Amino acid sequence: MDYKTDIENKIKHSSINSPDNSNIIEKFVQKNQEKKIIAVQGLGFVGSVMSLVCANAINGDYAIIGIDLPTKRGKSIINSLNNGIFPLVTDDPKIEEFFLNTIKKNNFIATTETESYKFADIIIVDINLDVEKNNDYSGELIDYDVNLDSFKKAITTIGENCKQDALILIESTVPPGTCKNIVKPIINNCLKKRKLSSDKIKISHSYERVMPGPGYIDSIQNFFRVYSGVDEKSADAVESFLHTIIRTDEYPLTRLGNTNATEIAKVLENSYRAMNIAFAVEWSRFAEEAGVNLYEVVNAIRLRPTHANLMYPGIGVGGYCLTKDALLASWAKQNLIGNSEPLLQSEKAISINDQMPRFAFEFLENNYSKIRNKKVLLLGISYRGDVGDTRSTPVEKLYDYLLESGAKINCHDPYVNYWDEKSINVEQNIAKGLKDSLDIIIISTGHKIYKNSKTIDMILSLKPIFIYDTVGLLSKGHIEKLSKKHRLKVLGRGDL
Amino acid sequence: MDYKTDIENKIKHSSINSPDNSNIIEKFVQKNQEKKIIAVQGLGFVGSVMSLVCANAINGDYAIIGIDLPTKRGKSIINSLNNGIFPLVTDDPKIEEFFLNTIKKNNFIATTETESYKFADIIIVDINLDVEKNNDYSGELIDYDVNLDSFKKAITTIGENCKQDALILIESTVPPGTCKNIVKPIINNCLKKRKLSSDKIKISHSYERVMPGPGYIDSIQNFFRVYSGVDEKSADAVESFLHTIIRTDEYPLTRLGNTNATEIAKVLENSYRAMNIAFAVEWSRFAEEAGVNLYEVVNAIRLRPTHANLMYPGIGVGGYCLTKDALLASWAKQNLIGNSEPLLQSEKAISINDQMPRFAFEFLENNYSKIRNKKVLLLGISYRGDVGDTRSTPVEKLYDYLLESGAKINCHDPYVNYWDEKSINVEQNIAKGLKDSLDIIIISTGHKIYKNSKTIDMILSLKPIFIYDTVGLLSKGHIEKLSKKHRLKVLGRGDL
Numbered sequence: 001m002d003y004k005t006d007i008e009n010k011i012k013h014s015s016i017n018s019p020d021n022s023n024i025i026e027k028f029v030q031k032n033q034e035k036k037i038i039a040v041q042g043l044g045f046v047g048s049v050m051s052l053v054c055a056n057a058i059n060g061d062y063a064i065i066g067i068d069l070p071t072k073r074g075k076s077i078i079n080s081l082n083n084g085i086f087p088l089v090t091d092d093p094k095i096e097e098f099f100l101n102t103i104k105k106n107n108f109i110a111t112t113e114t115e116s117y118k119f120a121d122i123i124i125v126d127i128n129l130d131v132e133k134n135n136d137y138s139g140e141l142i143d144y145d146v147n148l149d150s151f152k153k154a155i156t157t158i159g160e161n162c163k164q165d166a167l168i169l170i171e172s173t174v175p176p177g178t179c180k181n182i183v184k185p186i187i188n189n190c191l192k193k194r195k196l197s198s199d200k201i202k203i204s205h206s207y208e209r210v211m212p213g214p215g216y217i218d219s220i221q222n223f224f225r226v227y228s229g230v231d232e233k234s235a236d237a238v239e240s241f242l243h244t245i246i247r248t249d250e251y252p253l254t255r256l257g258n259t260n261a262t263e264i265a266k267v268l269e270n271s272y273r274a275m276n277i278a279f280a281v282e283w284s285r286f287a288e289e290a291g292v293n294l295y296e297v298v299n300a301i302r303l304r305p306t307h308a309n310l311m312y313p314g315i316g317v318g319g320y321c322l323t324k325d326a327l328l329a330s331w332a333k334q335n336l337i338g339n340s341e342p343l344l345q346s347e348k349a350i351s352i353n354d355q356m357p358r359f360a361f362e363f364l365e366n367n368y369s370k371i372r373n374k375k376v377l378l379l380g381i382s383y384r385g386d387v388g389d390t391r392s393t394p395v396e397k398l399y400d401y402l403l404e405s406g407a408k409i410n411c412h413d414p415y416v417n418y419w420d421e422k423s424i425n426v427e428q429n430i431a432k433g434l435k436d437s438l439d440i441i442i443i444s445t446g447h448k449i450y451k452n453s454k455t456i457d458m459i460l461s462l463k464p465i466f467i468y469d470t471v472g473l474l475s476k477g478h479i480e481k482l483s484k485k486h487r488l489k490v491l492g493r494g495d496l
Numbered sequence: 497m498d499y500k501t502d503i504e505n506k507i508k509h510s511s512i513n514s515p516d517n518s519n520i521i522e523k524f525v526q527k528n529q530e531k532k533i534i535a536v537q538g539l540g541f542v543g544s545v546m547s548l549v550c551a552n553a554i555n556g557d558y559a560i561i562g563i564d565l566p567t568k569r570g571k572s573i574i575n576s577l578n579n580g581i582f583p584l585v586t587d588d589p590k591i592e593e594f595f596l597n598t599i600k601k602n603n604f605i606a607t608t609e610t611e612s613y614k615f616a617d618i619i620i621v622d623i624n625l626d627v628e629k630n631n632d633y634s635g636e637l638i639d640y641d642v643n644l645d646s647f648k649k650a651i652t653t654i655g656e657n658c659k660q661d662a663l664i665l666i667e668s669t670v671p672p673g674t675c676k677n678i679v680k681p682i683i684n685n686c687l688k689k690r691k692l693s694s695d696k697i698k699i700s701h702s703y704e705r706v707m708p709g710p711g712y713i714d715s716i717q718n719f720f721r722v723y724s725g726v727d728e729k730s731a732d733a734v735e736s737f738l739h740t741i742i743r744t745d746e747y748p749l750t751r752l753g754n755t756n757a758t759e760i761a762k763v764l765e766n767s768y769r770a771m772n773i774a775f776a777v778e779w780s781r782f783a784e785e786a787g788v789n790l791y792e793v794v795n796a797i798r799l800r801p802t803h804a805n806l807m808y809p810g811i812g813v814g815g816y817c818l819t820k821d822a823l824l825a826s827w828a829k830q831n832l833i834g835n836s837e838p839l840l841q842s843e844k845a846i847s848i849n850d851q852m853p854r855f856a857f858e859f860l861e862n863n864y865s866k867i868r869n870k871k872v873l874l875l876g877i878s879y880r881g882d883v884g885d886t887r888s889t890p891v892e893k894l895y896d897y898l899l900e901s902g903a904k905i906n907c908h909d910p911y912v913n914y915w916d917e918k919s920i921n922v923e924q925n926i927a928k929g930l931k932d933s934l935d936i937i938i939i940s941t942g943h944k945i946y947k948n949s950k951t952i953d954m955i956l957s958l959k960p961i962f963i964y965d966t967v968g969l970l971s972k973g974h975i976e977k978l979s980k981k982h983r984l985k986v987l988g989r990g991d992l
Contacts, residue, residue, distance in 0.1 A: 176782075176786055177786065209800070224796075224799045224800060226796045226797075254795075254796040254799070256788075256792055256793065256796060257788065257789060257792065258787065258788065260786040260787060260788050261783075261786075261788040261789070261792065261793055264779070264782065264783060264786060264788055264790075264793055265793045265796055265797055268779055268793065268797065269797050269800070269803060271775075271779075272775060272797075272803060272806055273802070273803075275771065275775050278841055279767075279768060279771050279841060279842070282839050282840070282841050282842065283760070283764055283767075283839070283842075285836075286672075286760065286825065286829050286833075286839060287757075287760060289829065289833055289834040289836060290672055290673065290756040290757075290760060290833045290834075291754065291756060292752075292753065292754065292756050292757040292760055293753060293757070294760075296752055296753065296757065297752065297757055297760055297761045297764065299750075300720075300722045300750040300752060300761055301722075301761055301764065301765050301768075303720045303750065304705070304720060304765070306769070306805060307765060307768060307769075307805070308805070310768055329782065333782050333785065337782075337785055337786045338785040338786075340781075340785060343778050343779070343782060344778070344844070345774055345775060345778050345841070345844060345845070345848060346775070346778065346779075348840070348841060348844065349841070352841060
């Protein structure tokens, strides 16, 4: 491919190979002295792509310094980026196009060097802020905690190095109250220690709505944004900046009154989805008891415009946001903004969703009793269809339950070749290595490929005796056809 | 008005005046012998309007016998209907038009005579099935029970009289499992006692989605329907019937696999809305603590297509469905279909929503401390904007809290002149009877009239010192304008 050759040539002639050397960053800044400098803190699923969007701003000219921790993972991402290989597997063609552009323009460099913040006019924070969850074996949420230490540390490295008039944009999902009660005091305190005034610093919050997958770039560049600042000048500054990277003519910005408001908006969004899913979970169990196909019911109800967003039940909720954001909010309500009662309803939703893999497993057990020594093929380990992201994937719990029941499991996923969390290899060819007969096939991720007839033929050639569609990927008609033609038992959740 | 004169003439020349006389029903049937006879059981908010829709079928010719109980309320409705006065106050012009048509065609009669079922080809059940709720003073739901006795009795009167090949259509909201486990056995048993075969009886379920208000008729005639039967022939029969009264070309019917499925669909729909509201309630309290205007946050989030149905928090949930349907479902899950755990999440939603009037009252107390002896005007007592329906209205609880705090309360509602549940008169003219100065005005129902500038001027002429918008009817701009211009405190929920 032309692209790759071009990239490889660029790499050969590039001087970037030692990202931890601050001289190189200085040279990069000098080369880009006409441009405003943006530092992006955190180069994960959001920061790496946000960097690309900024480097290809629709209405501005920026040079980007991506900064991550000197951990094994951090260094690997940095090396990859500096060597012309984008670190995420994705099927969004714009990612490659945008990345190639940055290489051509030489306006994106990655480093572990925290001193680099001193060059930045704008600093974007895209780091994780984790919730420590404690679930029992059944998946029920026992308790949880939020530890702000590493977040505070990260903000401190900014405060110790940043220009006194920098615009700091927090994009991370944080417990509401963080910008006002955590970020601002830390930054001001650092500036004070450096004997600098904190009058000109601008601290703002505008959360991303990044959606990995085919519309990865568009989920930043062509999507609505909500923003705020700790004061008027901060809000104005971030507004001006967002206009340069987002198509705000089509997707207008919304300013909210204060940073608490935007921080709440973000976690509210994700809690709302988690809640809708938990609702579907509870009702799907009822439907199962009543011999009712809930997918059919939901389809009928979704005809109503007011109910079009009703969710389907499935194997579980995964990913980085839906599994924890309600807890961030509830924690903040108890510890950061006030000290009142938790968001009980939203916490309960997380707990219900965390139990979904068990419900799916119990459903399998009830319909196919002897799992011991059975050969099981899991189709999909990613938490979301057509994406290679295994963070908090519900398939992990299902895998554990199956393993413990004595099943012999193989996993397939076209987007993942190694399952980090389980340290196992993942098949990328369904037929390969599975030449023997199979007992149970579980469709565990809604990858579109599992719907196509070629794949289904391949699955059938393995002569399973039981197919269990945990994600409702196969239609009722499809299931009936398979059942009749191949005399095998096919179960979708809710099809009794 | 021409209409009324015409109706009055019809009444004068009508022979209908003693609805409890079965001879008159027989005569009515004879007169309409070319037509199929439909009996509608229950003439409340659904049955009375359903009768009109059937009497004006788009694709069939029916005569309707409306049947209600010989209670004071039942008899009053029946007399009203038979005397050419539609018993519900409504602003849907189609109601009057449809009703006038039935008088012209003489194809609608009302009676308490249960023997009338014997004439019916189709029997539609539109009676209430109540949940007995036990809330504590704060609104929290302590426990609840479902009593099927009167429902069973009603079905028995049908079984004792119906033709052996009648189509029985249950439209009432029932605990899932009712058609299969309650209705069918009762009808079959009655037929057996009458030494009739139960081979030809057809029992079906298709829930209404009636929405009182300007689109009352359309909410039946021009809206999606979900249906099912206890067997194939029942489902086929109700399908044919529904085609004759609903514009199914534009709003296609959906058949579900069994009556459990449609029964679940109905209560699921309303539980889903109740849940969405409960979600907004919990978060609005969080927003209040954080000094955030939740309306603003919700508006920002609703730009996302996947989040467009996010609800606004308000004074509370009222009406007949949202306050109880989740409990019907949870009860059925524990008692009628299975004996498993309740639908905890949905039950909790009902309990949270039941506490909303208290939250609204506490919000008022926190922002306007001394309520004793203050003159309060409640704008709206109906549970829903632009509708005159006080069933389970949340304003009732707010009224109680205010009264107990020593406030002097007046109520205004353009759609209600007497508040049954409280036995008090309701003003229909804001200025009338309120010539003295006022302290607090509470917008307690989202009637559009409260938004119009003429009304607002009238409100302001009462010189209140505090306006509390519990339903988010006034925009932020509106509130600011009022606050500045008139130097009064205006609070929307969430505007701190």
